[in-house]
Amino acid sequence: QVHLVQSGAEVKKPGASVKVSCKASGYTFNTDGINWVRQAPGQGLEWMGFISTKKDTIRYAQKFQGRVTMTKDTSISTAYMELRSLRSDDTAVYYCARDGKGFDYWGQGTLVTVSS
Amino acid sequence: QSVLTQPPSASGTPGQRVTISCSGSDSNIGTNYVYWYQHLPGTAPKLLIYRDDQRPSGVPDRFSGSKSGTSASLAISGLRSEDEADYYCAGWDDSLSGFYVFGTGTKVTVL
Numbered sequence: 001q002v003h004l005v006q007s008g009a010e011v012k013k014p015g016a017s018v019k020v021s022c023k024a025s026g027y028t029f030n031t032d033g034i035n036w037v038r039q040a041p042g043q044g045l046e047w048m049g050f051i052s053t054k055k056d057t058i059r060y061a062q063k064f065q066g067r068v069t070m071t072k073d074t075s076i077s078t079a080y081m082e083l084r085s086l087r088s089d090d091t092a093v094y095y096c097a098r099d100g101k102g103f104d105y106w107g108q109g110t111l112v113t114v115s116s
Numbered sequence: 117q118s119v120l121t122q123p124p125s126a127s128g129t130p131g132q133r134v135t136i137s138c139s140g141s142d143s144n145i146g147t148n149y150v151y152w153y154q155h156l157p158g159t160a161p162k163l164l165i166y167r168d169d170q171r172p173s174g175v176p177d178r179f180s181g182s183k184s185g186t187s188a189s190l191a192i193s194g195l196r197s198e199d200e201a202d203y204y205c206a207g208w209d210d211s212l213s214g215f216y217v218f219g220t221g222t223k224v225t226v227l
Contacts, residue, residue, distance in 0.1 A: 035216065037161075044118070044221040045153070045161065045204050061215055095160060102151040102166035103206075109160055 002026040004096055004107035011113045012086050019082040020110045022096030029077035030054045033099040036070060036081045040092040050099060051079060086114045119144060120205055120219035127225040128195045136222045138188040138205030144217060148208040150188040152181055153218075155202045164203075165190065192224070200226045 007021040022034060036048040049060040051070040058070055069082045079096060094110045097103035121139045128134040138150065152165035163172055165181035168188065180191045192199055205219035 037218075039155075044202075045155065045206075045218040047206075047216040047218060050216070059214065062212055097161075101170070101172070102163045103153070103161070104163050104166070104172060106160035106162075 002098065002105045004098060004105055006094075006096060006107040006110045009111040009113070011115065014087055014114055014116055016086050016114075017082060017084040018086060018112050019080055020094050020096075020112070022079045022081070022107050024077045024079070024098070027098075030074050033057070034070075034072070034079040035097045035099050035103055036068075037095045037097055037103070038092040039095075040089065043092075046092075048081065048094075053079070083112075086112075088114050090114050118220045119209060119217055120207070122203075122205060122219040122222045124220070125223045125225065127227055128192075129227045130195055130197065132195045133191060133193045134195055134199075134224060135192075136190045136203055136205075136224070138190070138219050140186050140188070140207075142186060143211045144186075144207055144209040145183065145188055146186040147210055150181065150183050151206045152179075152190045153204045153206060154199075155204065155221075161204070195226055197226045200224055 003025045005023045010018050012018050030053045033052040035050045038046050051058045067084050071080045091114045096107040098105040126134050149167045153161040154164050155161040164179050168183045169181045178194045182189050203222045209217050
């Protein structure tokens with residue numbers, strides 16, 4: 001059974017960085033890419049970017065270019081998303097999602113709170 | 117601001133049929149597949165429809181997707197109380213070197 005398990009909630013100060021992990025199990029990690037999606041309080045879903053697990057392809061949403069880095073460690077079937085220069089409006093639940101036929105499996109979400 | 121526009125809300129009584137629209141453009145819906153996601157508060161989003169009209173295993177056939185030109189629709193027939201959730205259309209957009217976009221979202225209320 002496919003599972004994506006994310007790291008725990010984080011509280012960060014403005015200007016800091018956060019790195020969220022997403023560990024995959026139940027399938028071959030290097031067959032489907034991983035997307036990162038966030039939802040701020042009272043807002044809709046927002047795509048942040050995609051990282052291929054079998055090639056070197058990474059694609060970021062324009063909004064996050066220069067501030068986000070997505071990486072992977074195929075040896076432990078884990079993807080990472082680091083967001084830098086955090087602002088209060090980065091407070092959100094961050095999800096990883098497998099890029100199968102659509103975003104077919106999702107992590108449980110990681111709440112990142114940015115507050116001074 | 118999303119390039120995929122949905123009505124903010126829709127509602128129906130149990131057993132009714134509800135339809136949610138998703139309006140896009142040539143660079144997204146007009147060219148690429150449409151996906152639909154259901155999102156209940158406090159849970160991870162769930163894929164309902166992929167590649168315009170395909171249902172993943174386990175998704176009831178009460179949910180159906182369609183597409184015509186630059187618009188798409190999600191229909192929920194035999195509405196049930198557990199269908200009360202936020203629904204998002206989504207897909208790839210070929211402009212700006214390509215990006216994935218979610219629709220503005222529709223809150224479905226079961227009266």
